[in-house]
Structure formats: structure tokens, C-alpha cells
Amino acid sequence: MVRTAEQIARSKALEIRVHPKGRYLDEPFFWQADTAWEIFHRLDEREVKMYLDKRAEQGFNVIFGVLFAEHGGATLPNRQGEWPFHPKDPSAEKYYPGVLRPNEKYFEYVDFVVDYAASVGIRIAIQPVWGNYVAGIYHKIDHYFDNVDAALAFGKYSGERYPFLPYLNGGDVHRYWFDDAAFNARALKPTRGPDIKVIDYGPVFEAFAEGIIAGEAKHRPDGSQPFITFHPTASWLPDTPKPFASHLFPNSKWLTIDGIQSGHTCGYKYAPLEDPSIGTLNWFYAQNSVDLVREMYETSTRDGSLRPVIDLEAHYESTHYDFKPEKDQWKASNIRQGAWQAVFAGAAGLTYGVNSVWQMNNLNSKSHPPIPHNTVSAANWFDELDLPGATYIGIITKWFLSRPSYFTRIPDQSILLSDTFDRPVPEDDYDGKDAKLISATRDIDGKWLAVYTPEGQGFEVDTSVLQGEKLVAIWFDPRSGKETSAGTVEKGKVKVQPPSQGKDDHDWVFYVVAQ
Structure with missing residues (x-):
């Protein structure tokens, strides 16, 4: 089953396009996004409406959601009891996703979320799968999508079913990584040796993009291209590119905007980025993302033209530095200061986040309890929807949209x-x-x-x-x-x-x- 023409028309009415001058999004459109990665997996219909109604009221116009959830995607069904894919072996005791066979019932619920979001003026930015299912990254987990055939097929399925929405390729991941067995997730340090080879997962991510383009083609008789960016991690291995979308995919025509994840760490005590010691994982360490936005703004090109740039995952409000409870939390003032600096440096919008909200943490849930991970939150998602940072981000959006000119703004x-x-x-x-x-x-x-x-x-x-x-x-x-x-x-x-x-x-x- 595919979505109806009426459903697709709702998404098309909210399509995001790049302005011809290249730096900003057309209409004018100021990207005000929230990370709600687990929205398809951990919320029921009532909760989805409550969340989206609140974010719409606060001015958010983009919400991030991942179809194959990072945490529990292969160990817990969604709140309706449905898995994203039919089991590879229906007789097996343990669920193992047959990634070439999407489950219609699961995606009917995704349809509901996408359509309700559209009804309140919000576009769901679709992340087809989390990067852990491709490269492992910080998770020791089966790589269900580390092959081109699976990525191409699911990219096409997603693009055909959810055209005209923004797409996030990647998923907190680097293009160049190595096998999980060589990675100490607790120390966040790779064990490098002569027998450890860096793997280029670029062909898999290219296949995702190729599939999305092919899937959307039937809805785009004018030959227009989908909106696709790459959501990277904040870390990288020695001798590999820094995790800017444009650095990782310098020749990819599908890359609509440039993006980074400035991340959730703070401090300057680690190895210099320009000369890392062997065996130390490189990280973006900064109070805010202004320098990273500047670098994207200065270097991001597309066929000789310019791309918009956005920090796709900045520090989360009410969240401990490094997700470590013994450290301080990011305050609303940190979020506000970093946001203004990033936009003054040329960003085409902002991405907000709260630790409890992205994982839809519910301390009392029997079916979907808190995620057993170092990022676990001590708060309920529904108790942190009205943190002041969400209001501050909306104020920035209103300010920029009310200037007497929008597309001729430059950092100076x-x-x-x-x-x-x-x-x-x-x-x-x-x-x-x-x-x-x-x-x-x-x-x-x-x-x-x-x-x-x-x-x-x-x-x-x-x-x-x-x-x-x-x-x-x-x-x-x-x-x-x-x-x-x-x-x-x-x-x-x-x-x-x-x-x-x-x-x-x-x-x-x-x-x-x-x-």
C-alpha cells in the first residue's frame, strides 16, 4: 500500500527548497528543527499529537524521526506492537529484521505521524535507519544495512512512500569507520593496529541517496531533486576527513545542504585536532558550534554554487556534558548564545534538542522503559517540552524572518x-x-x-x-x-x-x- 495522493500533497505543500542564491532556504524558510528520533518507535497516537501540537505552538517547522530506531529498533516493537520489517525467519525465537521486507502495519503508523505533523505545519525529516545499523559506530550491534542492496531498496521504499520531505542520510555516523570489535565504546578510543583497516561505508550511504531519488522520481515528473543531507557524528578517526557532510561526500550531487553535529561535549583538554596522537579519537570540543558553521560557510560548494549550512545536532538543553551525570548541564543560556552565534555566522537555521525528548523517555513505561545506555535521561519527555530554550529558538526564527531582507544577509x-x-x-x-x-x-x-x-x-x-x-x-x-x-x-x-x-x-x- 502507498500513501494516497491527498497525503502526498500535504507533504508536497511543505517541501523545502534551496533559494537560487544558495545560502538560504526558499519562501523564505528558517529551519527550526527538533530532534525526536524515537517518535515512530516509542509514542502512541495521543502522545504524538501532544508532542507535535506543542512544538508547532513553539514555532518548530522540522522534526527529526528515524524509521529504524537507534535504541531497541530490533529488540522492541513500536507502541502498536509492530516491527519495521518482517522477521527474516518467522520461526526464529529472536526477532531478526528481514530488511528487504518492510512491515506495512508499522509504516501505516509512520504515515499517521507524518500526516498529523503536516496538519500542524511540520515536516518530518526522515532518517531511514540509524547509522549504527550501517557502521556500528558507538554500538556493538548487527550491521543490518552495511550492504548496498539493502540500502538501495529501503531508500527507494522510503522515497516513494514519503516524497517531498527532507531526508537525513547517515545517522550519527562517519563515512569511514572500522569493525565494532576494534572499538572500546566506554573509553571512546579506537585500538589501531596493522591488522585494523578503516572501512569506507560511502557506497552504502550513496545507495541510500540513490534509492531515495529513485523512489521519489515517480512523484517528480519535472526532474526536481529530493532534499537530502548527511547527519554525521561529532568524531572521526585519524587520517580521515572531519565529519562535515561536504567533507565526507565532496562529489555527491545529492547533498542538498551541508551539515555537522557539533555534539554534546565541552572542553579543550584533548589531543589537537590537526595533529591527533595515534589511538585517540578526534572530537569536536567546543562550547558552541560557531567555528564549525564558519568552516562550512566558507568551504561548502555545489557545482560552483553555494549550499546552505546547518548544525544538525547541537548541544541538548538540560543535558549533562558528555552525557555524564557528574558534569554540569547545558543551560538555556548556552543554547541561546550558541544559536545566535551560529546564525550570525551564516547558518540557514537551527536544530534544538533535549536528552529526554529525543529518546521519548518515560520513566514509568512498562513497554518501553528508559534506554539502557550512557545517554539515559532522568526526566520524562513530556515534562521537558516547555524548557526555556525551545522558546528562545522560536524567538530567533521570528526575528530573522521579520528583517527587511532575508536572502541578502551575510556574516561580516x-x-x-x-x-x-x-x-x-x-x-x-x-x-x-x-x-x-x-x-x-x-x-x-x-x-x-x-x-x-x-x-x-x-x-x-x-x-x-x-x-x-x-x-x-x-x-x-x-x-x-x-x-x-x-x-x-x-x-x-x-x-x-x-x-x-x-x-x-x-x-x-x-x-x-x-x-
């Missing part, structure tokens, strides 16, 4: 004439450069400029890039969304002092518009 640090705190930090400084970095963006045609100061630091800005006789300044509060007049300013060098200064909750946006 050159208009800042004073210290931007853009420099290396000492080891173990968890409140280092990223937390303090002052960022600037502007309209390339001189209609407006904006400066984000994360701790309310004063700065000097060059307003001569603006075109117009009168320059009107406004203070914008990222915590409340309120604007306050800052009067008029002169053209040229302008010294600015924000309304307040201090850590965590004294960040401000200084906005100047030419009239």
Missing part, C-alpha cells in the same frame, strides 16, 4: 572594530571563546546590520556600510523578544554599550536599519 566580522573575543582559550576553560564571541551580520545591500553580544560586552561597530540618510538603532532582548529604541546613530565608528552586562542572561542584539 569586519564591521566590528573592537575586541570580539575571537581567540584560543586555555585548556579546561568551559567559558572560553565561544561563550564570549561577539558576532556581526548585515544585509549585503546596506539595508541593516546587527551585532550579537553574548555577555553584554561593549563594542565598536562601523555603520558606514549602511545606505541611507537616517540610521535607526534598536536593542533586541533575545530572552523576551522585546525591542527597545536606541535612538539614531551616526555613520562611521560607533561605540555601543548594551543595557546590561554579565554571564548567562545579559546577551543583546544591537540592530541598525537604514531609512
Whole structure:
């Protein structure tokens, strides 16, 4: 059974396209996503509606969900008691998925989630399978999808059934990895030796993309291409590319936008990324993702044109650094500061997350108890839907969509004439450069400029890039969304002092518009 023309039309109405200039998403569309990886696996219909209604109310327009769930996908059926695939051997005592035989009943429930999301203005970003089923990565698990035939078949099935939705290839995984037996998951260090060979799983991920394109082709008589990106891990092996989607797949025409996972760690005490010691796994270690967004923005190309860039998995709110209970948690202020910095650096949107929500953690569930993994949450998902970070992300979306121009925005640090705190930090400084970095963006045609100061630091800005006789300044509060007049300013060098200064909750946006 396939979805009806009416169902597919709902998804098509929400299709995301890249703007012809390449940097942003058309309409204009500001990507405001939430990670809800286990939505198909751990929620019933009532819970799906509650979750999606809340996220729609908060302004989210993209939700991430994985068809073959990372945790328990092959050990627990969904809440309706259905497996994603018929068993390879129906007579076997233990379920082993026959990945070439999708289970219609399971996907009818996926249809319900996709359709209800569309009814409240949300697109489900489809992750066909989690990367652990391809390369293992941090899981010692059967690699059900480590072959081209299975990836091609399921990619085609997904693309035909769920066209016009954004697709996430990969799934917290690197293209180049090695067998699980060579990996100590607790220490997060690979055991490298002459007998250990790095495996290139690129052909499998290419097959997923090829299948999605083939599956969607019947719905795209105009020859348009699906929206596909690659969701990488935050780590990589020595002598392999850093996990930027465009670094891992530099020649792949299917890669619509560039993406990274800045991850959930914090600190600078590990081996330098440019010269890692043998036997140490490389990681992105940073307070926020601004440097990674900058690198994507500067280097991401497609046939000579430019791709939009997005951090596909940033730090999760109310979640311990490294998922270790003895460490501090990411606060709402961390989420807000990192988000503003990333967008000012050129990101086409933001991805939010909460540890309890992505895994749909229910401490009282009898059928789907908390995940027995180092990422296990101590909170219920439904108790953390209203964390302040979700509101702050929505404020950012509204602010950018309300600018007098959208597609001509560029990052531009050159208009800042004073210290931007853009420099290396000492080891173990968890409140280092990223937390303090002052960022600037502007309209390339001189209609407006904006400066984000994360701790309310004063700065000097060059307003001569603006075109117009009168320059009107406004203070914008990222915590409340309120604007306050800052009067008029002169053209040229302008010294600015924000309304307040201090850590965590004294960040401000200084906005100047030419009239």
C-alpha cells in the first residue's frame, strides 16, 4: 500500500527548497528543527499529537524521526506492537529484521505521524535507519544495512512512500569507520593496529541517496531533486576527513545542504585536532558550534554554487556534558548564545534538542522503559517540552524572518572594530571563546546590520556600510523578544554599550536599519 495522493500533497505543500542564491532556504524558510528520533518507535497516537501540537505552538517547522530506531529498533516493537520489517525467519525465537521486507502495519503508523505533523505545519525529516545499523559506530550491534542492496531498496521504499520531505542520510555516523570489535565504546578510543583497516561505508550511504531519488522520481515528473543531507557524528578517526557532510561526500550531487553535529561535549583538554596522537579519537570540543558553521560557510560548494549550512545536532538543553551525570548541564543560556552565534555566522537555521525528548523517555513505561545506555535521561519527555530554550529558538526564527531582507544577509566580522573575543582559550576553560564571541551580520545591500553580544560586552561597530540618510538603532532582548529604541546613530565608528552586562542572561542584539 502507498500513501494516497491527498497525503502526498500535504507533504508536497511543505517541501523545502534551496533559494537560487544558495545560502538560504526558499519562501523564505528558517529551519527550526527538533530532534525526536524515537517518535515512530516509542509514542502512541495521543502522545504524538501532544508532542507535535506543542512544538508547532513553539514555532518548530522540522522534526527529526528515524524509521529504524537507534535504541531497541530490533529488540522492541513500536507502541502498536509492530516491527519495521518482517522477521527474516518467522520461526526464529529472536526477532531478526528481514530488511528487504518492510512491515506495512508499522509504516501505516509512520504515515499517521507524518500526516498529523503536516496538519500542524511540520515536516518530518526522515532518517531511514540509524547509522549504527550501517557502521556500528558507538554500538556493538548487527550491521543490518552495511550492504548496498539493502540500502538501495529501503531508500527507494522510503522515497516513494514519503516524497517531498527532507531526508537525513547517515545517522550519527562517519563515512569511514572500522569493525565494532576494534572499538572500546566506554573509553571512546579506537585500538589501531596493522591488522585494523578503516572501512569506507560511502557506497552504502550513496545507495541510500540513490534509492531515495529513485523512489521519489515517480512523484517528480519535472526532474526536481529530493532534499537530502548527511547527519554525521561529532568524531572521526585519524587520517580521515572531519565529519562535515561536504567533507565526507565532496562529489555527491545529492547533498542538498551541508551539515555537522557539533555534539554534546565541552572542553579543550584533548589531543589537537590537526595533529591527533595515534589511538585517540578526534572530537569536536567546543562550547558552541560557531567555528564549525564558519568552516562550512566558507568551504561548502555545489557545482560552483553555494549550499546552505546547518548544525544538525547541537548541544541538548538540560543535558549533562558528555552525557555524564557528574558534569554540569547545558543551560538555556548556552543554547541561546550558541544559536545566535551560529546564525550570525551564516547558518540557514537551527536544530534544538533535549536528552529526554529525543529518546521519548518515560520513566514509568512498562513497554518501553528508559534506554539502557550512557545517554539515559532522568526526566520524562513530556515534562521537558516547555524548557526555556525551545522558546528562545522560536524567538530567533521570528526575528530573522521579520528583517527587511532575508536572502541578502551575510556574516561580516569586519564591521566590528573592537575586541570580539575571537581567540584560543586555555585548556579546561568551559567559558572560553565561544561563550564570549561577539558576532556581526548585515544585509549585503546596506539595508541593516546587527551585532550579537553574548555577555553584554561593549563594542565598536562601523555603520558606514549602511545606505541611507537616517540610521535607526534598536536593542533586541533575545530572552523576551522585546525591542527597545536606541535612538539614531551616526555613520562611521560607533561605540555601543548594551543595557546590561554579565554571564548567562545579559546577551543583546544591537540592530541598525537604514531609512
